[in-house]
Amino acid sequence: QVRLVESGGGMVQAGGSLRLSCAASGRTFSRYGMGWFRQAPGKEREFVVAISWSGGSTDYADSVKGRFTISRDNAKNTVYLQMNGLKPEDTAVYYCAADLHGTGTHSYEYEYWGQGTQVTVSS
Numbered sequence: 319q320v321r322l323v324e325s326g327g328g329m330v331q332a333g334g335s336l337r338l339s340c341a342a343s344g345r346t347f348s349r350y351g352m353g354w355f356r357q358a359p360g361k362e363r364e365f366v367v368a369i370s371w372s373g374g375s376t377d378y379a380d381s382v383k384g385r386f387t388i389s390r391d392n393a394k395n396t397v398y399l400q401m402n403g404l405k406p407e408d409t410a411v412y413y414c415a416a417d418l419h420g421t422g423t424h425s426y427e428y429e430y431w432g433q434g435t436q437v438t439v440s441s
Contacts, residue, residue: 320344320416320430327412327435330404334439338399340414340432348392351421353428354399356410356437366412368421369397377421382408404439411436 321343330336340352353368367378367388376388385404390397397414412435415428422428 320347320350322414322416322430322432324412324414324432324435327437329438329440332405332439332441334404335400335402336404336437338401338412338414338435338437340397340399342395342397342416344395347395347416350416350418350430352388352390352397353415353417353421353423354388354397354412355415355425355428356408356412357434358407358410361410363413363425365423365425367399368417368423370421375421377423379423401437404437406439406441409437409439 323341326338351370354366355363357363369376369388373390385402387400414432416430417428
C-alpha cells in the first residue's frame, strides 16, 4: 500500500512558478514509478510527466516540456514537480500517482493516487 499526499498548489499569475510535492507513505516508495496527471474542469484527466523508480528516466507531455521538471528523493519518499512559465491553460487539479510496473503515460497504469492539489494560473 502506498498513500500519496500532494501539496504546493495555489494561485499564480501567468509566467510564474510553483513547486508541487507528493509525499508517499510506505517503505516500498522507491520501487514505484511516479507520475503527475492533471484534470481541468470539464476535461479528461491527462498525463503530465512521469519518473522512473531510480529517477534516471523521465517522460514529459509535449505541452509541458521545457517548463516543468519532475524529480524525486527516495530518502524522503517524495516526488516534486517544478512548474515554471505557467500558463492559464495549466490550470487544473494536479494528481500524483504511483505505478509499480514502470512509468506509464495512461492513468489506468497507476495503482495509487493522491487526492489532488489545485493549481490556478491567471492571465
